[in-house]
Every structure is written in structure tokens, then in C-alpha cells.
Amino acid sequence: MSWEMVIGLETHVELSTKTKIFCSCTTKFGGEPNTHCCPVCTGQPGSLPVLNQTVVEYAAKAGLALNCEISLKSIMARKHYVYPDLSKAYQISQFEKPLCEGGYVELSNGKRINLTRIHIEEDAGKLVHQGNTVMIDYNRGGVPLIEIVSEPDIRSAEEATEYLEKLQIIMRAVRVSDCRMQEGSMRCDVNISLRQKGETQFGTRSEIKNLNSFTSVAAAIAYEFERQAELLESGGRVVQETRNFDADTGMTSSMRSKENADDYRYFTDPDIVPVVISQERFETLKNSLPEMPDKKCKRYVEELGIAEADAKLLTKYHKVSAYFEEASKDCENPKTIATFMITQMFSLITTESERENWSPTVTAAQMNELMKLLESGKINRNLTKRVFTQMLESGKPAGDFLSEKDLAGFDDSELEALCRAAVAENPKSVSDYQSGKEKAIKALVGAVMRQSKGRANALEAEEKLKAIIAE
Ligand code: ADP
Ligand code: MG
């Protein structure tokens, strides 16, 4: 039988505010267990939550970046459940009136994955299992989150991972979250059901909780697809339930049957006034949004002539694109700088986190200075590369590695002398060239380049050599 998968994702993104959502405890990742806590975030009797305004602004920025409708007035609600990671036995979230509705993420093939809503909520603590003991660390409790709920528009594991990658890039670009899946600041629940190709009704879904890497998301989808297909083909039914994914075995297993919204006994939190954003504040937020990565990528390709793959790499990390823009400021050919960054810098910085935290020893201003020397013809490409290596090792500016002779360029009489010497010392290459072996000239150019220690211009040397041989 031919099955189609239908997927909707619920993605939790931790907001990178300095303090928690309802108290002034730090949101820093890690730390000794239970040291980032206070009576408010652990829900002690008599404590009262006060909503952090930066959380509202970050959540609204996220919504604007994802093309949502923003409600200038939304409501915080209590969602009740009993589990040790939640000391109050309810989580403060949003239900009937979330901050953001609608919106979409556009995939590279132009398909839009629509969003249902984005709401604000608090994170829960973490259970730590050690042998037969379970301990609880509340450091993460009360860290602000947004939950981004997609419509069931996703049809494959590839679309799911591209959607998540786009979300990550956009959230980082508007600086509301670092979205590090390995640290849990971005996690995702996969809702998946199967139906016959051509069928318009949705099937019954299962929900796989708390996936914390792109590979886990893809693996969980592949496993669930097989499991549900087998079940349906053998005449069984999918039950609506919550499942766990085990990254070691690549399998999912049943956790609990699915709660309904009713079970959570949602109601408006009486301790928190409605969340209001003034029209004026809203306009300011809207105008403060940076250029979105997709748009920036398109501009690099169309206006700067940068190859699409390179433009994608440069715009994937906002620190990299900021560096590129400063390094190419007032330069005639930004494309040269893009190529230089990719060939000379990206090749050295290989891990995702190094790229994300892009902070090379050569500052963008130093790079700008070096690139202007190259553009003005004062130094050639080889010398630029050599100087750049020295700059990277030392963190010192280009000027420290260039003598006055280097900067004076390579004068014609010096080039002429080196070319004549090369011709005199390599009679075999000269006769090869004269007998029609075009390539033999390259050996002579190589000799000139070596003698000049890379300062000569290879094209000029070739012309000069040909002229001398023709004399
Ligand atoms: P809940 O909040 O109880 O998990 P929702 O109705 O809010 O349930 O849906 C949560 C997610 O499940 C959404 O991302 C939605 O797109 C997705 N979803 C809903 N129905 C289906 C289905 N039949 N198959 C796959 N995904 C679904
Ligand atoms: Mg859910």
C-alpha cells in the first residue's frame, strides 16, 4: 500500500533573556543543581510571579520574524499536571489567547509550512537519574520558552528537518534564542500520522516527545512511519498516545495515552495581569527587526554576485554575515572577500558551534584593511594569503607583516630581471615552449614567483616571459 506521512511539529525554544520569566534568577545553562532558584520559580506559598517584559518582546519578535499576527493583548493561563519536574503542579502558559497566531516558514523549494500559533510559557525542572535514585534540578524551571506549533503540513523527514533548521536560523538572526539542540534550548515534539495517498482525512497520530537533535527527529519519523504502516497493514489501529524516542536503539515506545486539553483544567492565571503591548512599542519592535537570513542570502546572490552555496553559508550564522559586511565595507568587489572568507577561514573552522560563535583572531576591520590593499593592487593574492596566515596566528594587523618594499609593489625592472634570469636558467622549458608546448611557460612563471617570494603578479610575469622569449 502507498502511505503518505502527515507531520505537525511542536517546537520549544528557550528565550535568551538574562533572567527567568517570573523572577530575577539567572537563565544560565548548567550550574550546580538548584542554585538558580528562588521561592517564585519553585512556586513556594506566598510568592508572586511578575512577568518579565523582555520575554514578551522576544516572543513578539519571534512571531514577527515568522510572519505571525501578534495580539497586543494576550492572557497567561495555568496548565495543570502532576509530575515532579513541576513543583507548583501547574505550568504557566497561554491557552485561549496566545501572543501569536498564524504565520509560516518557507522551505527552500518554496513550500510554506503554516504555523498555528506561538505561545509563551515557563520551562520545567529536570529529572536526573542516578542508579536507583531520581533527583530533581529546578535550575531550568521558570526559564522562558516559546512553543511554536505548526499545522500538519509536513510530509517527510527532510521537510521536518529543513523546517527546524530554518526556525533555528531565524530565531538566531533576531537574537531571541541560541537554539542549541544539544543544550536543550531548542526541542521538538513530532506528531505523525499516516494516510493513503490521495486520502483527504487525517489518520490518528502519535506524538513523540522531546527530540533534541535533527538526526533524532529524522530517525524517530522513519521509525514511526514503519511502525504505523505495519500496524495499519496488519489490520490494526494507531492509538493516540505519547511516545518516547531512544536515540541508542532508534526506536520509539509508548509513554502514556494522550491527555486532552480538558485534562489540563486550563484557566486564566489570577496572579498575572493580561499581557499588553502598546501600539507604539509594537511599531518599535517591528522596525528593530534585522534583515531576515533568506532575504539577505538573496541579496548576496543577486546584488553582490556571490555563489548561492557561499551566500547560504555566510547568512546561516548572523555573526558571520555581520563580519562579512564589515570586512567588505567600501570594497569594490565583496565577492572576493566572500570567497576569501570561505576558502581561507571556513576551512579552518569546522564545527557548528565554532561557526555559530565566529570570533576569529583577525577582526573584521583588520580584514577590511587587508582586502583594500589587495583591491588597490598594492599587494597580490599570494602575499595577501601569506600575510593573512600571519595575522590569524598573531591577531596583529596586516601592517606588521608588510615591509615598505612589499607595499611599494613590484616594480617593472625587478620583474624584468627575474624573468630574464628564469629564461637563462631554464633552457629546456624555453625550448619546449618554443616547440609548441604551451604549458612549459608555467614552469618559468613558477620560477619567477619563487624568486620574488610570491610578490610578483603571475599574469604579468607570463606576459613578460613570452615577450622575452619572442625577442
Ligand atoms: P496537543 O496540543 O494536544 O498536542 P494539537 O491539536 O494542538 O494537540 O496539535 C498538536 C500538533 O499536532 C500540531 O503541530 C498539529 O499540526 C499536529 N497534528 C494534529 N493532528 C494531526 C494528525 N492527524 N497527524 C499529524 N499531526 C497532527
Ligand atoms: Mg502536544
Ligand code: ZN
Ligand atoms: Zn527564581
